Amino acid sequence: MNGDDEEIVAASVDPSLPLEWRFSQVFGERSAGEEVQEVDVISAIEFDHSGDHLATGDRGGRVVLFERSHSSGGARRDLEDTDHPLRHPEFRYKTEFQSHDPEFDYLKSLEIEEKINKIRWCQTANGALFLLSTNDKTIKYWKVQDKKIKKVCEVNSDPSKTGAVASSGNPTACLGNGGVPEAISSLRFPLVTSHESSPVARCRRVYSHAHDYHINSISNNSDGETFISADDLRINLWNLEISNQSFNIVDVKPEKMEDLSEVITSAEFHPTHCNMLAYSSSKGSIRLIDLRQSALCDSHSKLFEEPEAAGPKSFFTEIIASVSDIKFAKEGRYLLSRDYMTLKLWDINMDSGPVSTFQVHEYLKPKLCDLYENDSIFDKFECCISGNGLRAATGSYSNMFRVFSVSPGSTESATLEASRNPMRRHVPVPSRPSRLGSIARVVGRGSESAGGVDGSSNALDYKTKLLHLAWHPNENSIACAAGNSLYMYYA
DSSP, X not given: OOHHHHHHHXXXXXXXXXXXXXXXXXXXXXXXXXXXXXXGSXXXXXXXXXXXEEEEEETTSEEEEEEEOOOOSSHHHHXXXXXXXXXXXXXXXXXXXXXXXXXXXXXXXXXEOOOOOEEEEXXXXXXXXXXXXXXXXXXXXXXXXXXXXXXXXSOSSOHHXXXXXXXXXXXXXXXXXXXXXXXXXXXXXXXXXXXXXXXXXXXXXXXXXXXSSOOOEEEEOTXXXXXXXXXXXXXXXXXXXXXXXXXXXXXXXOXXXXXXXOOEXXXXXXXXXXXXXXXXXXXXXXXXXXXXXXXXXXXXXXXXXXXXXSSOOOTTHHHXXXXXXXXXXXXXXXXXXEOSSEEEEEETTBOSSOSEEEESSGGGGGGHHHHHHXXXXXOOOOEEEOTTSSEEEEEOBTTEEEEEEOSTTOOOEEEEESSSSTTSSOOOOOOOOOOOSSOOOOOOSSOOOSSTTTTSGGGOOTTSBOOOEEEOSSSSEEEEEETTEEEEEEO
């Protein structure tokens, strides 16, 4: 979508109006009773900065790219000539490639899965797409460019003369030394023409051997030249052009591993300030660091954490406080974080506590023991925030996801199911009020419980979980992964 079309969309949609989410399209939908192969399960989703491309990664190490389906020329003129409403974004399959393969670390006797943990788009250049993908240990820098397919469209010789030789009755007759048959003497060079183009992926660089622990995050810098990668204990800074060297900028590893009390769970560069980044920990805190302060950022500029609640702590208190994902809003002032029970919004200018807290799994508190026994309590749900910073979304169980508005005083939210009928399960329940100052809230069809049809946790399927989702950078459109299927919704 070009800039003029974006202005049309902005003018036609009032952000304060309630949004009604609708099904847009699905890729890889499985039929009833069809078993999902583990390698086909989607493990990462990311829109590019323009919103015209979408990338998914799966447990089989593959990256699949989709591109926006643009209408034919004169689309805007047609819209101006008629009162036809603006269409929602639609995507089509572009290409796929094998990004990572299973490996084996012989020094540590450790198998390295091919599963794609994260995908991040880089700046485009000369009509080519660039992206980073990572598994547990190795980051790769990919270039995807359309290559024209060349075909020979003319034969080598003149057909009439070839026929004359063939009809002479002695096609195998030997010629004297230096003799040239008449047909061969009229040979021409084949004419090669370029037809339709096909996208080709090529690995430009491989960034490896820099992490002792599993990589959980990668994030591009706004300078377009560097990126970070984070594992449980360290964050490294890389230059895109240099694959054999990185700089360790955060190291939380204690001298004695028995003194280890928290690990890094996620890291993200600030969207506009190239010297700032944030990382979250398993204790529920988020640290903002400034790369200008020192080469090794042992100290933080700001610390964001929830004030300790009064009363006794349980065995699960620290487990459910662990932050699984953080995302900056587009303008960079607000930061979204997701822990097991809640979604929190932070103002980086205010470190006294979250500006707003949204209950996602409040109804699961009585079931924490069961969730611990089946390891569901360790599920890492991602979160996303809209391009205008007005709405936020995160996943839940039974292939459901929650969409919240973050406007002051609004209590509206939406619970949707990743299916062709996203509003199939919605039961009105009161939602915890928001305490936010200046950015707004998504609205579905009233408040809804994520507990299923009866509003309780009994109907939930803990095996079908919606962990990964992404918000279109310019429009109210969400892409989410349910198993091996990619569902897209718009409002």
